[in-house]
Amino acid sequence: MLDKPASALRLRERLLDSERLMEETGCYDGITELTLRNQDPLKFETLHTKLRAYCVSAREMARRISASPGVREVGEMVVAIYTPEGDAIALSNGIMVHVHTMSRFIKWMIKNNYEENPRIREGDIFANNDAFIGTVQVPDVMDVVPIFHEGTLVGWAGAVCHELEAGGITPGGDVCLAQERFTEGLFVCAEKIGENDEIRRDYVIRCERNLRMPIYWVLDEKAKVASCIDMRESVKQLISEIGLDYWMKVSKEFIEEGRRAQLARTRQLTVPGIYRGHTFYGHVTAGKPGFQLLGDPDWLYNIPIEMEITTDGKITMDFEGTQPWGYHSMNCTPAGMDGGMFVTLTQHMNFEGLVNDGAWMATELKLPHGTWTNPDNEMVATATSWALLLPAYGVFQRLLSRSFLARGFVEEAFVGQVNSPMIEMGGESQYGTPFGMAHFECAAAGSGALAIKDGLDTAYVGWNPESDMGNIEVWEQSMPMVYIGRSIVPNSGGAGKYRGGCSFISTWLINKTSHLRLHTSEHSSRVFDNVGMCGGYPAPTCQKHRAVRNSNIHELAARGEPLAHSPGIDPHVSDYEKNIGGDHVVVEGPYITSPHKSGDIFSHSYNGGGGYGDVLERDPIKTAWDVENGFLTREAADQVFGIVLKDDEDGYPIADIDATVERRAAMRKQRLAKAIPVADWIAAERGRVEKADFAPEVKKMYASAIKLSSRFTKDFSDFWNVDARSIFMPGAKP
Amino acid sequence: MTSYSKEVIRDLASGQLPWPQTRRIMSAYKDDDRFFKMVAVYQDRVAWKDPILLPVSDHLFICQSGDERITRCECGHSFGDYRKNWKLNAAIHVRNTEEALREIYPNSDLPDPQWMEIREFICPQCGTLHEVEAAAPGYPIVHDFEPDLEGFYREWLGKPLKGS
Numbered sequence: 001m002l003d004k005p006a007s008a009l010r011l012r013e014r015l016l017d018s019e020r021l022m023e024e025t026g027c028y029d030g031i032t033e034l035t036l037r038n039q040d041p042l043k044f045e046t047l048h049t050k051l052r053a054y055c056v057s058a059r060e061m062a063r064r065i066s067a068s069p070g071v072r073e074v075g076e077m078v079v080a081i082y083t084p085e086g087d088a089i090a091l092s093n094g095i096m097v098h099v100h101t102m103s104r105f106i107k108w109m110i111k112n113n114y115e116e117n118p119r120i121r122e123g124d125i126f127a128n129n130d131a132f133i134g135t136v137q138v139p140d141v142m143d144v145v146p147i148f149h150e151g152t153l154v155g156w157a158g159a160v161c162h163e164l165e166a167g168g169i170t171p172g173g174d175v176c177l178a179q180e181r182f183t184e185g186l187f188v189c190a191e192k193i194g195e196n197d198e199i200r201r202d203y204v205i206r207c208e209r210n211l212r213m214p215i216y217w218v219l220d221e222k223a224k225v226a227s228c229i230d231m232r233e234s235v236k237q238l239i240s241e242i243g244l245d246y247w248m249k250v251s252k253e254f255i256e257e258g259r260r261a262q263l264a265r266t267r268q269l270t271v272p273g274i275y276r277g278h279t280f281y282g283h284v285t286a287g288k289p290g291f292q293l294l295g296d297p298d299w300l301y302n303i304p305i306e307m308e309i310t311t312d313g314k315i316t317m318d319f320e321g322t323q324p325w326g327y328h329s330m331n332c333t334p335a336g337m338d339g340g341m342f343v344t345l346t347q348h349m350n351f352e353g354l355v356n357d358g359a360w361m362a363t364e365l366k367l368p369h370g371t372w373t374n375p376d377n378e379m380v381a382t383a384t385s386w387a388l389l390l391p392a393y394g395v396f397q398r399l400l401s402r403s404f405l406a407r408g409f410v411e412e413a414f415v416g417q418v419n420s421p422m423i424e425m426g427g428e429s430q431y432g433t434p435f436g437m438a439h440f441e442c443a444a445a446g447s448g449a450l451a452i453k454d455g456l457d458t459a460y461v462g463w464n465p466e467s468d469m470g471n472i473e474v475w476e477q478s479m480p481m482v483y484i485g486r487s488i489v490p491n492s493g494g495a496g497k498y499r500g501g502c503s504f505i506s507t508w509l510i511n512k513t514s515h516l517r518l519h520t521s522e523h524s525s526r527v528f529d530n531v532g533m534c535g536g537y538p539a540p541t542c543q544k545h546r547a548v549r550n551s552n553i554h555e556l557a558a559r560g561e562p563l564a565h566s567p568g569i570d571p572h573v574s575d576y577e578k579n580i581g582g583d584h585v586v587v588e589g590p591y592i593t594s595p596h597k598s599g600d601i602f603s604h605s606y607n608g609g610g611g612y613g614d615v616l617e618r619d620p621i622k623t624a625w626d627v628e629n630g631f632l633t634r635e636a637a638d639q640v641f642g643i644v645l646k647d648d649e650d651g652y653p654i655a656d657i658d659a660t661v662e663r664r665a666a667m668r669k670q671r672l673a674k675a676i677p678v679a680d681w682i683a684a685e686r687g688r689v690e691k692a693d694f695a696p697e698v699k700k701m702y703a704s705a706i707k708l709s710s711r712f713t714k715d716f717s718d719f720w721n722v723d724a725r726s727i728f729m730p731g732a733k734p
Numbered sequence: 735m736t737s738y739s740k741e742v743i744r745d746l747a748s749g750q751l752p753w754p755q756t757r758r759i760m761s762a763y764k765d766d767d768r769f770f771k772m773v774a775v776y777q778d779r780v781a782w783k784d785p786i787l788l789p790v791s792d793h794l795f796i797c798q799s800g801d802e803r804i805t806r807c808e809c810g811h812s813f814g815d816y817r818k819n820w821k822l823n824a825a826i827h828v829r830n831t832e833e834a835l836r837e838i839y840p841n842s843d844l845p846d847p848q849w850m851e852i853r854e855f856i857c858p859q860c861g862t863l864h865e866v867e868a869a870a871p872g873y874p875i876v877h878d879f880e881p882d883l884e885g886f887y888r889e890w891l892g893k894p895l896k897g898s
Contacts (some may be wrong), residue, residue, distance in 0.1 A: 265889055268764055271788065273881035280870060298744055300849055300870060311882065311889045402879055406788055408772030410747050411760050451792070452749040452756065491841050497792070498749070526846035530870050534792040535863040538852070540842035569841040614793045614863040635840040668861035675825035675856045678875070680823075689872050695848040699871050719874035 011110045011153065012118070026027035026291040028087070029363060030257040033035025036250050042225070046355050048254055051090035054234040055079050056482060059092040059159075060696075062227035068164050068216040069478055073225065074440045076162035079227045081235060082106055082144075084153050088357040089251045095464050098160040100360050102142050104134030104335045106156055109190050118192045120147040125194030125225055127613045129166075130187055131382040134337040138184040138383050139438070139727035141162040141217065143193070143224040149239045154247060157231035158226035164438045165213040165426070168383060169290075171436035172424025175383035176521035176590050177290050178329040184383045186210045186217075193221075199230055202356050212426050212436025256576050258350075258358020263313035265349045266362070267414065270403035270568035272311045277399050278304040279391040282526040282542070282697075283328060284589035291592070294327035300527065300697045301372065302705060303392050304712070307399040317341065317396060318366040321712035323374035329521070336385045337365055337373050340393045340462075346401055348412065370708060387522040390419045390462050394530040394610075397448070397462075401533060407453060415448025415455065415500065415610040417462030418530040418541050421523030423604045427595055428510040430480035437478055442468035446493050446501030446608030454622075455493055455609045457500030457631065469504075480513035481602070484553075485565030488629075489605050491636045496536030496611025497618050502631050503539075505566055505605035507576075508554060516596045520545065520604060525589040525734055529607075536611030537640075546574050548601040551582035567603060569633050577602065587653045616642050616664045620655030627653045642667045682720075689720045692727050703728040736765040743768070745808045782810045787895070788886075790879055793862050794820065801897070803883070808859035810827065820876040821865065825858040830871065845870075 021030030037044040059079045063072055070076040078094035086106030091099045105128045110495045114120055128134060131139040144158040168185035169177030178184045186207065193203040195625030199221055207221075208214040239247045279302075285298040301323040308316045323333045332340075341362050350359035367374035372388055397416030403703065404412040420443070426436035444467045460467050472483050485507035510516055515559030523529075526537040546567050556563055556579075567577035577584050580601065587593070626632040634653065637643045644659035692699055705712045706724050716724040725732060738746075738759070745751040746759065765771075774785050776795060780786070783796040783807065793808040796816040805813040805820040815818035829835050830851035834846045838852070845868075853867040853875070867876060888894040 268766070271881050271886050272890070273879060273883075275879050276876050278869065278873070278876060279877065280850060280868070282846075302870065302873070309882075336786050402790075404882065405792075406790055406879070408743075408768040408789070409764065410772070411756060452746065452751075453753075491839070495838065496890075527850040527870075528845055529756070531865055531868045535865055537838055537866055538868045540839050540844070542845055543843045565840055571841055572845060616863070633841050639840055640838055671785045671827065671854075671856055671863070672825065672858070672861045675827040675854070677858070678822050678824050678826045678855070681828065682875075685872070694871055695846075698849060698872065701870060702872065720872075 001469065002474055005011070011084060011112065011115055013108060015110050018085050025657045028259050028358060029252045031252055031256040034257055035252050036246070044250065044253070047238070047250060049088060050238065051081055052524055054231050055081060055090055055092035058230040059094055059335055060229035061230060062159065062223035065219060065223035065226055066161065067219040068161070068469055069474050070164045070438065070440045071161050072222060072466045073474050074429045074443045075464065075466050076440065077160065079157070079159040079231060081231055082156040082158060083251050083255070084155055086110060087255050089155070090227045090255050090356060093162065093466055095162060096346045097136060098140060098142060100342040100357060101135045101140070101335045101339045102144060102160060103157040103357055104338065105142055105190060106144055106158070106687055109132045112190070121147050122146065123196040124192055124317070125197070125199060126190065127188045127193045127221070128190045130189045130345040131333040131336055131385070133190050133479065134335045135340050136169065136382070136389070137173070137385050138175065138187065139166045141188065141220070143221065143228060145225070145228040145232055147235050149236055149244055152244065154239060155235060155251065157228040157235070159227045161220040161224055163220060163554055164216045164440070165436035167211040167212055169520045170424065171212050171426025171517055172438040173330070174422050174424060174438060176329055176424070176519050177592060178381040178383040179292055179294055179327040180381055184381050184688070187704065191338065192293065194225065197225070199225060212434055223629045230266055244484045254354050256358050256668045258356040259356045259359070259361045260351045262345070262359040262362035263393070266309060266313035266315060269349065269407055270309050270400070270593065271406040272309045275307040275309070275399040275402055276305070277395040278302060279395050279530050280527045281388055281524045281529050282373065283330070284525040287593070290590045292327070297695070298697055299326065300701045301388065302701055303395065305392065305395045307396065309403060314362060314364065316364040316366065319371065320366065320368050321659065321705050322368070322371050322373060323701065324370055324708060325377065325380050327383045330387040331372045331375050331380045331382050332385040332389055333382055334365070334367055334374050336360045336382065337367055338368070340389045341365060343463060343465070344396055347396065348414070368708060369631055371553070376731060383568055384521045386463060387419060390417055391524070391529040391676050393417070393462055393504065394418055394448070398533050410451045413451035415536060415612050416530065416535045417451070417460070418445070418462045418607045418609055419468035419522050419524060420445035420606050422521050424519050424521065425479060425517060426518045427515040428480070428513045436452040436561065439475060439479065441469040441475060441506065442606055443467055445606045446503040446539070448530070449482060449493070449496055449498035449500050449532070449612035450497070451534070454498045457502045458504045460501060460609070478514055479677070481508035482511050483507070484509050484563060484601070487566045489630060490569055490630055490633045491541060492605070492608035493631070494532045494537045494539040494611035494617045495636070495640045496532055496615025497615065497627070498611065499533070499618070500536070500539045500609035500611050503606040503608040505564055505599065505603060507603040510596045510598055510602065512598060514597050516593060518602055521592040523607070530610055532610035533612050535614040537615065538610050539608040541607045543605050545587040546603050547585040547587070547594070548574055548576050548580050548582040549579050549585060551599055551601050553580060554599065556580065560698030572673065582654045615640060616667060618643070620657060620660050624655045686720050686722065690722055690727065699728060736763050737767055738771070740771050742776060743771045747772065747775055780808055780810070788881055788883060790881070791864055794864055796883065798834070798879070807857045807860060807862060807864070809857035809862065811857050815881070816869055817880065819875065821855045821875050823863065824855040827843060827854040827856060828852070829854070
């Protein structure tokens with residue numbers, strides 16, 4: 001039974017009514033006056049702080065229930081409290097991307113008449129990980145419970161954990177080999193998985209029989225349900241203190257206040273106008289085992305973004321001109337795109353005050369139908385959405401940063417995020433049992449630079465503002481590999497006046513297993529997936545994988561000989577090749593190969609961020625420190641940054657300032673000598689464009705963008721003064 | 735209301751403000767008088783007299799130059815009407831070979847120059863590297879920013895530009 005809601009309307013009617021009121025008044029739920037806030041602002045603020053405290057406390061409690069190092073160590077969890085219609089009122093820290101995706105999940109159930117069947121009762125538990133209903137990818141499993149107060153549905157409590165294993169075609173959660181929905185793993189599609197506060201046994205059995213490592217998923221379910229119940233009881237207690245009518249009004253005023261605050265912050269921090277940027281993502285799978293030839297095995301995606309800030313403070317992001325969805329795991333649903341927007345806003349603008357869904361309501365996404373951002377086919381795979389989401393929202397961060405810079409808030413300008421490639425694995429564990437896991441040390445990549453300082457080293461990812469790589473010892477308990485190296489990757493931040501944050505690389509010895517499947521995902525091949533800003537260079541983000549099969553590492557260790565703990569700084573011959581015997585492997589793109597066994601070595605590096613400003617303005621003293629500490633090589637300092645280093649009496653690098661000034665003056669002259677006027681370059685390049693003298697993947701990218709977007713076609717044609725359609729789609733009907 | 739001295743804003747902009755103080759500024763409520771203070775800081779930095787209307791990059795400014803509004807480099811070089819893409823009046827160096835890319839990435843795996851090139855947009859007068867694009871060959875040059883300058887001054891700053 002659905003008990004009487006406060007407004008006497010059924011939930012679906014209330015939701016539609018709320019949407020109508022928003023459309024008619026421009027204000028959330030038709031709230032044109034913040035009456036309660038005006039009456040007693042202190043009470044208003046105090047109540048929201050309490051709600052936030054409920055969320056933070058519930059999440060921390062739940063993390064102690066989880067068995068997953070992803071949740072316990074890295075904090076891959078978020079919880080939130082919602083209105084009856086499914087709009088977020090307050091949320092915890094953590095993976096905030098899911099606050100709005102859960103909102104979509106609740107609204108989807110309401111719009112699909114869950115009140116009638118399967119009904120919404122006190123004590124019910126609903127779960128979902130279907131991105132077309134409302135999540136980002138299959139490992140993001142969310143649970144919500146309704147909150148009833150004396151028989152009236154007064155809200156929802158929700159929680160999301162990122163699962164380390166989802167039962168897909170490849171082990172882990174991001175399932176790099178998924179090319180259609182049917183290979184992504186265990187789907188729970190807005191399903192009632194429990195009643196009377198208890199998870200159904202048959203649901204648990206389904207999880208246990210369809211996952212490689214069910215203990216992670218099942219205990220995470222218990223953690224999430226516990227956190228939801230905790231929040232629910234806190235809200236009920238609060239309502240008993242403040243009264244139901246006050247709760248129903250104040251919870252919505254919180255959201256309208258959040259919406260207004262976002263608009264006000266935009267007006268305070270930015271400059272109105274049109275901002276543009278783009279990024280690219282390359283994928284190379286030709287000849288790799290397991291990939292079905294459902295589409296082109298190698299492809300290049302362009303991700304152009306146009307952001308408009310209007311004088312009323314609204315931010316609109318438009319993805320027109322990007323590529324179609326494909327038979328790969330990197331498509332994204334509008335829910336995922338919303339999530340990306342939400343988590344980026346929480347880091348840049350919406351980080352104080354009443355953080356809730358109101359901020360999202362002050363923005364708009366234009367996601368062209370049929371593209372990877374909004375597929376017109378719900379059978380597509382979205383297991384690795386982040387691969388395209390992260391570069392896209394890195395562009396958003398730079399566009400926002402341009403606006404902060406223009407407004408004078410230089411300390412907020414931030415070059416942003418890049419992909420943080422992930423390694424996933426499964427097979428036989430070191431205990432001789434079946435296992436599967438995503439390795440979440442990737443949650444600590446390098447950030448883009450800021451406009452006033454270097455980026456964060458090994459301390460940032462876009463999807464979790466509380467970046468953490470976890471402890472080596474904890475990861476080693478969970479997988480049949482032991483670390484033989486974890487070190488900074490020199491030069492992995494983009495060069496600039498302020499360099500991007502550096503990433504790290506891990507090297508493992510595979511240990512106590514005869515069957516370890518290792519796969520990687522979410523890293524761009526053949527192109528850098530994000531750039532710098534204001535003259536800063538992109539970070540080098542298309543690293544290859546290096547492994548050694550049948551290594552002689554045990555013999556070397558027994559003889560006490562030196563090992564290799566990282567690939568080193570020679571791009572042509574790695575330290576593994578120099579120091580370790582065995583069959584050396586270098587792989588471009590996703591690592592999809594036959595299983596490894598004990599004695600093999602595998603390495604995987606993460607990404608750094610782009611640089612800011614002209615590299616010839618970088619502080620020589622800081623650069624010397626960077627070289628001393630392994631963030632930059634001497635070669636880069638000299639050749640890229642133009643900084644002449646010498647050694648002090650103890651052999652440490654110090655900058656020779658006079659020589660540096662001289663060298664940089666020469667480099668500036670050389671720069672001008674090599675450059676040509678842009679008009680000359682365009683005139684020369686036009687011939688190449690007219691002949692479509694490009695790699696097949698580049699030509700295909702242009703043809704796809706032209707097919708989907710008249711604006712892209714016009715912009716391309718106007719820029720080069722050509723007919724883009726006749727060049728890239730000869731014979732196509734106009 | 736939060737407010738900082740021009741000296742503090744100058745040091746912040748140049749990256750010279752000590753980190754604890756910078757951190758406090760990042761965490762505090764924003765100073766509503768920031769824009770004009772920052773413009774004054776930039777105005778002190780340049781040798782030319784045209785009033786700065788808007789910073790658009792690290793060393794690029796939209797300024798009022800007589801009756802025109804133009805994008806100007808800190809060194810004084812004009813890139814023309816601010817509504818046009820300043821990059822079209824810049825000098826460019828394109829890195830589209832492994833050798834040219836290796837100069838910037840001496841120790842890393844490189845992109846495939848058939849898939850991506852790096853374009854450096856340089857001031858033809860002083861040689862400052864103003865912007866770097868990483869794009870597929872043939873991709874049109876991006877017009878990064880078209881500010882609504884008049885709307886900004888009129889509606890957000892409450893100080894309409896002369897001649898608007």
